Amino acid sequence: xxxxxxxxxxxxxxxxxxxxxxxxxxxxxxxxxxxxxxxxxxxxxxxxxxxxxxxxxxxxxxxxxxxxxxxxxxxxxxxxxxxxxxxxxxxxxxxxxxxxxxxxxxxxxxxxxxxxxxxxxxxxxxxxxxxxxxxxxxxxxxxxxxxxxxxxxxxxxxxxxxxxxxxxxxxxxxxxxxxxxxxxxxxxxxxxxxxxxxxxxxxxxxxxxxxxxxxxxxxxxxxxxxxxxxxxxxxxxxxxxxxxxxxxxxxxxxxxxxxxxxxxxxxxxxxxxxxxxxxxxxxxxxxxxxxxxxxxxxxxxxxxxxxxxxxxxxxxxxxxxxxxxxxxxxxxxxxxxxxxxxxxxxxxxxxxxxxxxxxxxxxxxxxxxxxxxxxxxxxxxxxxxxxxxxxxxxxxxxxxxxxxxxxxxxxxxxxxxxxxxxxxxxxxxxxxxxxxxxxxxxxxxxxxxxxxxxxxxxxxxxxxxxxxxxxxxxxxxxxxxx
Numbered sequence: 082x083x084x085x086x087x088x089x090x091x092x093x094x095x096x097x098x099x100x101x102x103x104x105x106x107x108x109x110x111x112x113x114x115x116x117x118x119x120x121x122x123x124x125x126x127x128x129x130x131x132x133x134x135x136x137x138x139x140x141x142x143x144x145x146x147x148x149x150x151x152x153x154x155x156x157x158x159x160x161x162x163x164x165x166x167x168x169x170x171x172x173x174x175x176x177x178x179x180x181x182x183x184x185x186x187x188x189x190x191x192x193x194x195x196x197x198x199x200x201x202x203x204x205x206x207x208x209x210x211x212x213x214x215x216x217x218x219x220x221x222x223x224x225x226x227x228x229x230x231x232x233x234x235x236x237x238x239x240x241x242x243x244x245x246x247x248x249x250x251x252x253x254x255x256x257x258x259x260x261x262x263x264x265x266x267x268x269x270x271x272x273x274x275x276x277x278x279x280x281x282x283x284x285x286x287x288x289x290x291x292x293x294x295x296x297x298x299x300x301x302x303x304x305x306x307x308x309x310x311x312x313x314x315x316x317x318x319x320x321x322x323x324x325x326x327x328x329x330x331x332x333x334x335x336x337x338x339x340x341x342x343x344x345x346x347x348x349x350x351x352x353x354x355x356x357x358x359x360x361x362x363x364x365x366x367x368x369x370x371x372x373x374x375x376x377x378x379x380x381x382x383x384x385x386x387x388x389x390x391x392x393x394x395x396x397x398x399x400x401x402x403x404x405x406x407x408x409x410x411x412x413x414x415x416x417x418x419x420x421x422x423x424x425x426x427x428x429x430x431x432x433x434x435x436x437x438x439x440x441x442x443x444x445x446x447x448x449x450x451x452x453x454x455x456x457x458x459x460x461x462x463x464x465x466x467x468x469x470x471x472x473x474x475x476x477x478x479x480x481x482x483x484x485x486x487x488x489x490x491x492x493x494x495x496x497x498x499x500x501x502x503x504x505x506x507x508x509x510x511x512x513x514x515x516x517x518x519x520x521x522x523x524x525x526x527x528x529x530x531x532x533x534x535x536x537x538x539x540x541x542x543x544x545x546x547x548x549x550x551x552x553x554x555x556x557x558x559x560x561x562x563x
Contacts, residue, residue: 090118090287092285093107093285094158095160096260097156097158097281100129101156104153104154111161111162111291112141113290114286114287121164122136122164124159124161126155127158128157130186130258133156135152136178138173172215175215175219179191179219183227192252192253193251194266195478195479197249197478199221202221202224222243225246226239237317241319241322244266248540252271260311261283263308266305268539269306271480272287272339272346274289275303276297276299288345290340302346302347305328329527330526330528332528333481335354336470337378346525346526353522354381354385357385358388359386360385361467361516369434371395372390373437374438379440382467398426400423419451425455431461443490443491444473446500454505470511470512470533472489514534517533518530
């Protein structure tokens with residue numbers, strides 16, 4: 082069961098030409114990427130070929146204290162990761178970066194995305210004698226690279242060979258004793274960019290906001306299919322896998338995942354969300370007194386709706402900033418009251434007024450219904466819901482935690498009127514798919530909208546068993562999977 086879209090993962094890497102406090106830089110960058118994953122995090126440091134790492138469950142400041150950061154010491158390179166699990170459970174062996182010691186040396190890997198052929202790869206490797214310690218697809222990527230590294234002249238070549246085997250979404254940073262290697266799947270499902278600090282260090286990250294956090298100047302996005310190697314000799318790019326597709330950047334990065342101050346593929350996330358609100362106002366106008374956004378990613382879209390419609394923008398909710406997206410809800414009563422704990426209505430702005438409420442998505446509808454109930458209790462005369470994304474109707478296989486169609490409210494009901502009735506709204510409308518494709522201006526890649534349309538830019542797996550290794554035997558037998 083899930084109530085809303087969950088975060089992606091975030092990756093970061095830094096390469097200095099001399100020993101420096103790279104762990105501190107990685108810590109600051111992961112703080113900036115915290116919105117992409119709040120389940121676990123980790124940092125690995127390369128000190129002249131000696132790898133030290135720390136990983137743990139929880140938020141960045143909980144895992145990394147001043148003492149634990151100091152224990153990582155100085156180094157010339159580091160990589161980091163914040164995680165929300167989409168493939169593989171939340172066990173400690175799945176926390177990244179993965180650190181591997183093999184016959185050709187040390188290797189550390191951090192990955193954002195989801196492989197669609199992870200189980201097939203894992204099975205083929207296991208039949209060759211491989212032993213896996215976790216259940217995430219990242220381990221399959223690491224094993225594939227190590228397998229090829231044994232016969233390849235360089236790690237870059239091994240990565241290229243591995244990419245011939247990998248299917249699905251992967252934006253990765255990989256650290257060896259002498260290099261930092263950054264690579265992205267040929268579709269470019271997940272964002273990845275590179276920058277440079279004033280000291281001359283190269284940094285790579287899932288989003289440009291992480292570059293800002295470490296004082297780096299944005300250089301460019303990593304091309305889909307590109308393998309970029311950073312070493313003491315500078316940068317080298319392998320574009321062998323580039324240009325094989327028109328691209329498939331997840332459009333939901335602009336709607337929800339990314340931080341609004343990030344720039345992805347040359348397009349401002351903030352501006353894309355404002356445009357979403359403007360398109361909503363054109364497509365789904367309504368007479369109202371105030372436009373409000375559901376924090377956080379609904380706020381920019383609400384501003385756009387207000388500007389285009391002429392309806393005044395106002396603050397409708399105050400968010401409890403001390404509660405993260407992963408707030409623990411151990412009982413049914415707490416699950417039902419979670420919205421009240423996270424959000425509080427500013428009654429003075431709502432009472433007696435016709436409200437347009439902008440949110441980024443509806444999955445099951447449970448949370449949306451609770452929020453509307455809060456507005457009704459605050460005295461709203463009418464509540465008109467506008468969603469700055471098209472309706473979810475299909476599963477995502479490339480890293481977004483949208484599973485089967487059974488729990489999706491847009492699959493349960495045939496019309497927006499029926500959905501509005503189910504959540505208690507006076508009216509409800511979604512952004513059109515065509516408008517979603519026009520949110521980010523001047524982006525050269527095509528977008529993936531598979532969770533809205535069922536049309537995927539890459540082949541979808543015939544069977545999706547991402548929780549195979551966390552399923553009890555009795556459940557597997559009951560579902561005919563054992």
